[in-house]
Amino acid sequence: MTFDIPFLLKVLATIAKAMPLTLAIALVACVGSSLLGFTFEIMRRSNRFLGYVMRFLIDFIRSTPVLVQIYFLYYVLPYYSVVLPGIVIGGLALSIYYSGYLAEVFKAGIDTVPIGQSEAALALGLTPLTVTFRVIAPQMLRNIAAPMGNYFISILKSTPYLAVIGVAEMMGTTLEIASQTFRYAEPMVILGIVFFALASLMALFVRHLETRLLQSTKR
Amino acid sequence: MSFPEIFLGILEGMGVTLTVTLFGLCFAIPFALIAGVLQQFLSGWPRAIVTFIIEFWRSTPVLVLMFMFYYSLPVAGIYFSATTVAAMTLGLHIGAYGSQSVRAALQALDRGQVEAGLALGLTRPVVLWKIELPQMVAAMLPTFVNQFIQLVKGTALVALITMNDMTHRAKEISQITFDPPAIYSALLLAYFMLLYPTTIFGRWLERTVGRRTGRTTEGRAGDV
Numbered sequence: 001m002t003f004d005i006p007f008l009l010k011v012l013a014t015i016a017k018a019m020p021l022t023l024a025i026a027l028v029a030c031v032g033s034s035l036l037g038f039t040f041e042i043m044r045r046s047n048r049f050l051g052y053v054m055r056f057l058i059d060f061i062r063s064t065p066v067l068v069q070i071y072f073l074y075y076v077l078p079y080y081s082v083v084l085p086g087i088v089i090g091g092l093a094l095s096i097y098y099s100g101y102l103a104e105v106f107k108a109g110i111d112t113v114p115i116g117q118s119e120a121a122l123a124l125g126l127t128p129l130t131v132t133f134r135v136i137a138p139q140m141l142r143n144i145a146a147p148m149g150n151y152f153i154s155i156l157k158s159t160p161y162l163a164v165i166g167v168a169e170m171m172g173t174t175l176e177i178a179s180q181t182f183r184y185a186e187p188m189v190i191l192g193i194v195f196f197a198l199a200s201l202m203a204l205f206v207r208h209l210e211t212r213l214l215q216s217t218k219r
Numbered sequence: 220m221s222f223p224e225i226f227l228g229i230l231e232g233m234g235v236t237l238t239v240t241l242f243g244l245c246f247a248i249p250f251a252l253i254a255g256v257l258q259q260f261l262s263g264w265p266r267a268i269v270t271f272i273i274e275f276w277r278s279t280p281v282l283v284l285m286f287m288f289y290y291s292l293p294v295a296g297i298y299f300s301a302t303t304v305a306a307m308t309l310g311l312h313i314g315a316y317g318s319q320s321v322r323a324a325l326q327a328l329d330r331g332q333v334e335a336g337l338a339l340g341l342t343r344p345v346v347l348w349k350i351e352l353p354q355m356v357a358a359m360l361p362t363f364v365n366q367f368i369q370l371v372k373g374t375a376l377v378a379l380i381t382m383n384d385m386t387h388r389a390k391e392i393s394q395i396t397f398d399p400p401a402i403y404s405a406l407l408l409a410y411f412m413l414l415y416p417t418t419i420f421g422r423w424l425e426r427t428v429g430r431r432t433g434r435t436t437e438g439r440a441g442d443v
Contacts, residue, residue, distance in 0.1 A: 059422075063368070063414040064407050065375035068386060072407060075399040157280040164379065171283065184290035192279045192287050199278035 004186075011187045014173050015194055022169040025091050026156045032095030033155065034148070037102030041110065042132060044103070054103075061100030067161050069093050074165045090162035090169075098155055105147045109140035142213050149206030153199050160195075170194065220396045226405040232388035233409070239305050239374045239384065246310025247317060247370060250276075251363075254314070255321025256347065276315035282376055284308040289380050305377040313370045320362040324355040361428050364421040368414055375410070385409050 044054035061069075070093040077084060084092075113136050121131040141148075160171035168176075174191045178184040220228070257269045276284070285308045292299055299307070328351055336346035378387035389406040393399065 059415065059418050060411060063418045064410045065372040065386070067375045067378075068389075068403070068406050068410060071386075071389075072403040075393070076403055079399045153278075157278070160280045160282040163282075171280075175286075178290075184286070185294045186291075188283065188287040188290055192283045195283055196275060196279045200274065203274075203278065 007181070007183070008186060008190060011174065011177055011190050012194075014177050015170050015191060018168060018170045018173040019194075021087075021167075022159050023156075025087060025094070025162065025167070025169060026152075026159055028091045029094035029098065029155045029158075030152045032091060033098035033102050033151075036095055036099035038106050038137075040099055040103040041106040044107075045110075058100045058103050061097060066093065066097040066158060067164065069097055070161055070165060086162070086165045086167045089165060090159075090167050094155055094158055094162075097158075098151055101151055101154075102148065105144050105151065106140070108147075109144035110136060112143045113139045142216075145213050146206060146210040149202070149209065153202045153206065156202065157195065157199055220392070220398070220401075222401050222405060225392055225396075225398070225401050226408065228392050229385050229388045229402075229405050229409050232383055232385035233413075235302075235377070235382055235384040235387075236371070236374045236413075239302060239309065239377055239382070240371050242302065242306035243310035243313065243370050243374070244367075246307055247314035247366070250311055250314030251317030251321055255318035255325070258318065259322050259325045273315045273318050276311045277319075279312075281308060281312045281373055282379070284312060285376060285380060301377065301380050301382050305374070305380060305382060309370055309373045309376070313366050313373070316369075317359075317363060317366050320359050320366075321355070324358040325351065327358060328354060357428055361421060361425040364417060364424055368417055368421065371414055371417075372410070 040054055040058060044051050044058070070090065073089050073093050074086070077089070117135055117139065118131050121135040122128070126135070159169050162169055163172035163175055166172065170191060174187045178187045254269060254273050258266060258273065261269060279287075285305060288299075288308055289301065289304045292304065332350055332354065333346055336350045337343070341349070374384060375386045377384050378390065381387075383391075385406060389402050393402050396402075
């Protein structure tokens with residue numbers, strides 16, 4: 001591999017330009033998958049029939065590749081004349097895929113909150129919705145911050161899949177520059193380093209958060 | 220083309236999907252065991268190197284890894300087939316996740332087990348192989364099954380490096396006949412049929428092992 005410094009800098013600049021969009025999509029997918037996953041989990045617990053349906057849905061989401069889900073949304077929605085830009089499809093697909101995993105995390109999280117908490121809150125006359133969001137959710141989040149954070153890192157690492165539907169995130173722009181210059185090796189290595197650095201930073205933050213939360217529960 | 224025809228056409232790619240999975244396991248399982256054990260037993264610089272290798276394979280998106288090795292190995296004069304590159308990158312990525320459950324299982328084991336083994340005059344490697352590993356299997360199994368599912372799902376990516384797996388078959392069929400709903404439903408169905416039994420098995424394992432060891436195994440699954 002010959003080292004062509006100006007070319008490498010150009011690649012790095014292109015990746016840096018695409019970084020805000022990549023992070024924005026990841027952020028949207030983090031929020032989307034959390035909300036969707038929490039809703040799924042609440043529905044799974046609500047009644048017996050809905051419980052079976054949601055369980056099947058969650059298992060279905062978890063049993064199919066995210067790439068295929070992206071293709072599905074991207075090619076099937078326009079067929080029914082629902083035309084959405086690639087960025088929206090991408091955020092939607094990642095939200096749906098990771099909601100299946102986050103629902104499982106929330107399941108474990110809700111189980112860690114003693115049943116007496118919700119019973120007491122309900123007995124005090126709070127509505128079920130208030131109990132869910134004001135009593136259970138805050139206590140649960142403390143226990144599941146670490147696994148949630150790990151899935152958020154996974155979401156960031158899944159953004160390259162969106163290159164296949166033409167979203168100009170970091171992978172997409174890198175592929176573009178590679179196909180223009182017929183040089184794939186160096187841009188891919190640089191992209192790998194950038195993702196590695198970003199994911200490691202996030203992992204450090206998650207670990208920091210985890211230890212702080214553990215300390216605060218001890219007190 | 221009718222739906223059954225499309226579905227059967229997609230299933231023609233199952234062979235490639237399964238081949239990459241199988242070869243991927245050949246990379247994933249040894250890497251998970253060796254890296255996990257080394258990370259637990261080494262200290263200082265050697266440990267930092269092992270940790271870096273694990274983190275490299277775990278923290279870089281698998282698609283980027285696959286493209287990186289697919290394009291840069293030939294530059295270095297190494298010519299691997301697409302199957303080898305795909306199996307290696309997917310396998311080591313999943314194996315890096317697996318190594319963390321190996322390490323967690325080692326740490327969770329009662330210290331008395333090792334001490335008793337050493338007191339009986341067994342050497343450290345023998346204690347690891349004969350006493351610790353067999354007991355760890357039960358704790359690691361649910362995570363390993365989940366990682367296996369991630370590996371199979373990850374093989375969908377090989378379609379992007381020109382391999383003719385189920386996803387690639389679906390793309391080919393979509394060039395012959397314009398029927399996206401049927402084609403991509405059939406593709407989802409194919410993966411679902413392949414993996415749903417494993418998902419259910421993993422759930423059952425999690426419950427059983429969780430009941431026996433009293434802790435939940437949900438947490439770090441792969442992300443493919």
